[in-house]
Amino acid sequence: MDLQKIAKRIINENLSVKEKEMVVISAGPKSLKFAEMLAYESSMIGAQPAIMYGSSEHILKTYKNINSKFLRNIPELSKIISRNSDVEIHIDESNPFLDRQLPQNKLEIRRKTVKPLRDFVEKRILKKTIKSVLMGFPTEEEAKALGINFNKLNRIFWNTLDVDxxxxxxxxxxxxxxxxxxxxxxxxxxxxxxxxxxxxxxxxxxxxxxxxxxxxxxxxxxxxxxxxxxxxxxxxxxxxxxxxxxxxxxxxxxxxxxxxxxxxxxxxxxxxxxxxxxxxxxxxxxxxxxxxxxxxxxxxxxxxxxxxxxxxxxxxxxxxxxxxxxxxxxxxxxxxxxxxxxxxxxxxxxxxxxxxxxxxxxxxx
Structure with a gap:
């Protein structure tokens, strides 16, 4: 599977990224190399990419230990990104065994806090003033949680993505x-x-x-x-x-x-x-x-x-x-x-x- 070729198609065909557009790519440890491929292809057409990184381990540790009052603070950096980015690529890299330990009450506090930002981005999406894509990325942990062989999951995922x-x-x-x-x-x-x-x-x-x-x-x-x-x-x-x-x-x-x-x-x-x-x-x-x-x-x-x-x-x-x-x-x-x-x-x-x-x-x- 030629991932660089897939990254090029995503940037040029799926998203039609243009010169000078700000491209924000969210990734985790296993999808980071692919995120770099997307960033490279963005740079090759004159766009301006940036990669935002986070892992399931970091997110779980944060949510378990953070004081809930801090989750009610509007994330100012996210506000800037939501207002100024032209393209958002969210790579959904999941470790279900860690994700299922996340405290739902704290997650809901955060969901309520960032809802105005989400609503703002959704309005931009409907007006087509931002290009936003949620992309999957298969992991061994995800395959185990699903009860499927990782090689099979990996093959199904990339075959599904490689459609005309x-x-x-x-x-x-x-x-x-x-x-x-x-x-x-x-x-x-x-x-x-x-x-x-x-x-x-x-x-x-x-x-x-x-x-x-x-x-x-x-x-x-x-x-x-x-x-x-x-x-x-x-x-x-x-x-x-x-x-x-x-x-x-x-x-x-x-x-x-x-x-x-x-x-x-x-x-x-x-x-x-x-x-x-x-x-x-x-x-x-x-x-x-x-x-x-x-x-x-x-x-x-x-x-x-x-x-x-x-x-x-x-x-x-x-x-x-x-x-x-x-x-x-x-x-x-x-x-x-x-x-x-x-x-x-x-x-x-x-x-x-x-x-x-x-x-x-x-x-x-």
Whole structure:
């Protein structure tokens, strides 16, 4: 795998970085060399890169020992960066075994403190005055937490990222025609019969190309069509048969939600219920409100057992999120955004205004 070639494509094609643009790259110890590759490619076209470094060990030690009052201080450096950077590349290097030890109460204090900064950046993203990408980066610790061989996880991740993004854009654009002027969506399957509305909410083509995205934020790897559903519209039940690994290292599996007027009113969880309740109890805002409906469209993606940035892109699956959707046209404001994945290739159906669009994981022409 030629990582330098991938870095060059990310800078020049995915992000379309220009001369004199300020490029801020966030990385950890295992992704630092790749961050340097991104910085090099930025410099080669006359952009101005800077690398911000942090490790899971440092973050855990800080959060365990810091006085909570200091977490309420607005980070002035972050404020300067959020106002002045042209490009932000966040490399999500994770050690779930350390991340799951982070005190959720302190994390929530910090999330509330930096929320005005996050809201400001999200407004810039919607206006396309900043290019922002969240990129995964597989680690041995992440593979162990997912219960998958690292070489397999590494191969799946980079294969998923190495998709033809122009073809992905075309596929998503064609699929989005099924949702033009759409209102009612119904999802049925195992322990699932959920209805929701996307009336007035456009299908967002997440294709990994900044110049073709409607907003300025995307993932790498990418490949989904997604919506911010009408906040009070979800009613019924849905079962997520694929596991999810929360951003702070906590895995949940076999999740069943019952929605009423857009909110989760009942839930059952086969594995990780305590972790789910710990995160939810410490979050604030509309944390149990439906936030997103996404449809995986990356033909190279394969399930990893819970790595969100890959698993939500798998063709033949859908995902729902609860929590925040302000950044992509919704009105649900919360300090978390949590995705849950559903396999659709096992006697499942997605209908749009009564017409089938996905039958057993296959798209209808």
């Amino acid at each position: 993004y122009n073809e992905l854009y075309k596929f998503n654009k064609k699929l989005s025609k099924h949702f033009k002027n759409a209102d009612k969506i119904r999802i049925t399957g195992k322990n699932t019969d959920l209805k929701l509305s996307v009336k007035g909410r456009p299908a967002l083509n997440s294709c990994g190309l900044w110049e073709k995205e409607k907003g300025g934020f995307f993932n790498l790897p990418d490949g989904e069509l997604f919506f911010a559903p009408v906040e009070n519209s979800a009613n019924g039940e849905i079962y997520f048969d694929l596991p999810t690994l929360w951003h702070y290292g906590k895995q949940v599996e076999g999740v069943w939600f019952k929605f009423k007027n857009g909110k989760v009113v009942e839930y059952q969880i086969d594995k990780g219920k305590e972790a789910f309740e710990d995160i939810i109890s410490n979050a604030s805002g509309n944390k149990l409100n439906i936030a997103e409906l996404g449809i995986g469209t990356n033909p190279r993606a394969r399930p990893t057992g819970g790595l969100t940035i890959v698993d939500e892109k798998v063709m033949g699956t859908i995902h729902l999120a609860i929590g925040n959707n302000i950044g992509f046209g919704g009105k649900s404001d919360a300090t978390i955004h949590w995705d849950f994945f559903k396999e659709m290739r096992n006697k499942s159906l997605l209908e749009v205004d009564g017409k089938p669009v996905m039958v057993n994981g296959k798209f209808v022409d």
